[in-house]
Amino acid sequence: MKLMAALMIVAVLGFSIGGCHCKVVQFIFGDSLSDVGNNKYLSKTLANANLPWYxxxxxxxxPNGxxxxxxxxxxxxxxxMGLPRPPAFMDPSLTEDVILANGVNYASGGAGILNETGGLFIQRFSLYKQIELFQGTQxxxxxxxxxxxxxxxxxxxRYVVALGSNDFIxxxxMPVYSDSWTYNDQTFMTYLMDTLGAQLRLLHSLGARQxxxxxxxxxxxxPLQRVLSTTGACQDKTNKLALSFNQATSNLVNQLSSKLPNASYRFGDAYDVVNNVIxxxxxYGFNNSDSPCCSFGKIRPALTCVPVSVLCKDRSKYVFWDEYHPSDSANELIANVMIRKLFSNNGNNGPSPAPAIAPSPAA
Structure with missing residues (x-):
């Protein structure tokens, strides 16, 4: 009876004599599109979403970061997909038990594949820094x-790597960065891919298999790129760089997946669908795809959403939330595309979006 009781306690706690019956969790590496609160704990960063109406x-x-x-x-x-939401690495409540139950999100607004990317934001975790934090987690x-x-x-x-846009934008x-006049389009892409390849191989050496x-x-x-153009149209050069990045990254991921032992590395591409939505x-149920829902009236670009910003009447109808980032509704559409492309499970068991009626602006 004592042995049976001991085995029951082991089962409840999730640990066994030989190791850990742990949940499958996610480890997320990324930029502001994936940040869930890391930057709000960086006191000097200029890339922060810890303001209303985020x-x-x-x-x-x-605001939650x-x-x-x-x-x-x-x-x-x-x-x-039935996986727990990993908390921010910088969350003060993060403990070993929380990590075992939920994983960790290392994403940081303003971050890039390259260490120098986002330097104007002062503080952010580059991908190499995020991997270093992951090593500490291990x-x-x-x-x-x-x-x-x-x-x-x-x-x-399960591992997600989602960076790259800041390495360009x-x-x-931006001429203030030396990379803009050190490289041309082709040599910069080579630099990016060499760096990303080394980072993905490093993650594999640390256990990343899926x-x-x-x-x-x-x-x-x-919206930021549009408002900075003379016509308000999409910037073709920037889009071509995104397409080149996607092709090069897809090739890199396929290469690594075939060469690294037990690696199942996949590339998630939603460019065409997002382009169609725009x-x-x-x-697709939107009525605006060229300006932000949260803006500072006619003063643009405001760069960030602030308490005195004006909100659109129905946030579910806007593709973009601010000058840089998609809205919740757009993120759901992108996520559904990724799920259809990457997983056999269509994943219809997620929570529905929250109501999206604008509140009165702050006084």
């Missing part, structure tokens, strides 16, 4: 459950 359609409606009005694409994909889990169980836990995990395409790399959308069509918004 998060207005998420939970209690208060997400650079949108609701959920990120990673939130929605995880929900629909040390914590090894001390908690031992090396063998830890190895299994991390090899069973907040690096290569990994998805997200591609870029038509970043030349984000070109034909009404077909």
């Amino acid at each position: 998060g207005i359609d998420f939970g209690n409606g208060l 997400r650079f949108t009005n609701g959920r990120t694409v990673a939130d929605i994909i995880g929900d629909k 040390d914590l889990i090894v001390s908690k459950i031992g090396q063998a169980a830890s190895d299994k836990f991390f090899q069973d995990g 907040n690096n290569y395409l 990994l998805i790399v997200f591609g870029l959308g038509p970043m030349g069509c984000i 070109t034909n918004p009404h077909k």
